């Protein structure tokens with residue numbers, strides 16, 4: 001039986017273990033942390049993630065999606081909270097389409113359970129990878145509890161050890177002609193928890209992603225299963241006023257939330273305490289190439305870490321597993337061919353997901369409260385409703401389809417130009433008010449052969 005080593009039992013590592021074990025490999029995982037299923041989730045690190053179509057497809061392909069169903073809360077749209085507390089709802093897609101809020105820890109624990117118990121993978125905890133020999137399929141390890149050093153050899157090695165991957169730093173980066181760059185964005189993030197009501201009910205609509213867009217900074221909230229919401233404040237580290245370095249005292253923290261996010265402030269009475277105890281974290285985009293060498297490959301954030309503004313980092317990582325799994329069958333376990341095809345297919349998509357994430361940062365920050373932007377989205381939604389086979393909006397291509405990210409990003413940019421042009425030529429707002437916008441859409445799209 002062929003042997004495979006996976007470094008990192010995170011979201012990509014634990015799912016990839018399932019793919020490999022299902023295909024008959026003997027899988028060993030080395031994970032730096034202790035078993036998260038036994039540890040308390042660290043305060044302020046209770047992230048929940050938006051799981052969408054690509055992630056579901058990757059889970060479904062190996063028949064483990066039903067395990068995740070029970071953890072997932074559907075979100076059918078965004079709800080924007082204005083500075084004066086008014087709410088505006090905007091659907092994400094068509095009737096019945098949703099993205100899903102899932103707890104990162106919960107999903108990871110579940111996938112680790114499945115990999116171990118259902119598929120026989122072995123997970124070794126407190127084992128930190130410190131390097132590797134990619135040609136020989138060796139990973140170097142340090143036991144974090146005993147300090148003991150060891151090495152482990154196998155037929156294949158997969159670096160699923162996240163944005164700060166040790167396999168990438170300590171092995172891939174030693175290769176000749178290996179390209180690498182990292183780009184920290186100016187913003188950091190801090191998490192807060194809106195508790196459930198006393199009776200366990202939610203303080204906000206749980207089936208929406210809540211956004212408080214404030215120009216250069218924003219707050220978002222996703223529902224947890226227990227009636228609470230995990231909220232994330234994204235804001236520059238340094239700045240004139242609305243910046244983490246300008247908010248330090250109890251009075252400054254209270255004034256910040258009371259004036260910028262009054263409805264949130266009411267729902268989160270101990271925000272000062274949370275500010276003090278929850279960490280401030282940074283965000284970066286990591287690019288590198290090649291993603292494979294010898295017997296080893298990088299997957300997930302280790303290959304293409306991105307900023308979280310499209311909610312696609314995990315989805316892209318799970319899609320890496322899906323693609324590698326398909327290639328494994330297509331090339332009948334010829335790993336030289338699989339690795340070649342994997343990086344040729346996934347690198348442009350990794351680049352595109354990074355571009356999309358940067359783009360959506362601006363959308364969420366600056367445009368979701370812009371009436372012209374909202375009008376364009378409404379118009380696009382209506383076109384998509386009437387001519388779904390001819391027009392798919394960018395958000396739908398990314399979140400509700402498997403169209404490769406690179407294709408979606410390219411098409412999305414073209415569509416944006418086209419839409420802006422249409423909106424200049426026609427008074428869409430008046431047509432909508434008069435109920436005549438469908439006539440215009442039919443005139444344009446009825447005889448159109450392909451989507452624009």
Ligand SMILES: Cc1cc2nc3c(=O)[nH]c(=O)nc-3n(C[C@H](O)[C@H](O)[C@H](O)COP(=O)(O)OP(=O)(O)OC[C@H]3O[C@@H](n4cnc5c(N)ncnc54)[C@H](O)[C@@H]3O)c2cc1C
Nearest residue numbers: 008010011012032050129161162300301308311313314315
């Ligand atoms: C604030 C925030 C919000 C996000 N929201 C979303 C979202 O809504 N939707 C979405 O799709 N994505 C989101 N993401 C991105 C998502 O979290 C990542 O893309 C995803 O976790 C990547 O999975 P991974 O398995 O590659 O890496 P990770 O999940 O980071 O797992 C890496 C694993 O490797 C282990 N490890 C690290 N170093 C070593 C080592 N040296 N030796 C052994 N083990 C090691 C780690 O302990 C960890 O278990 C968000 C990210 C952030 C920061």
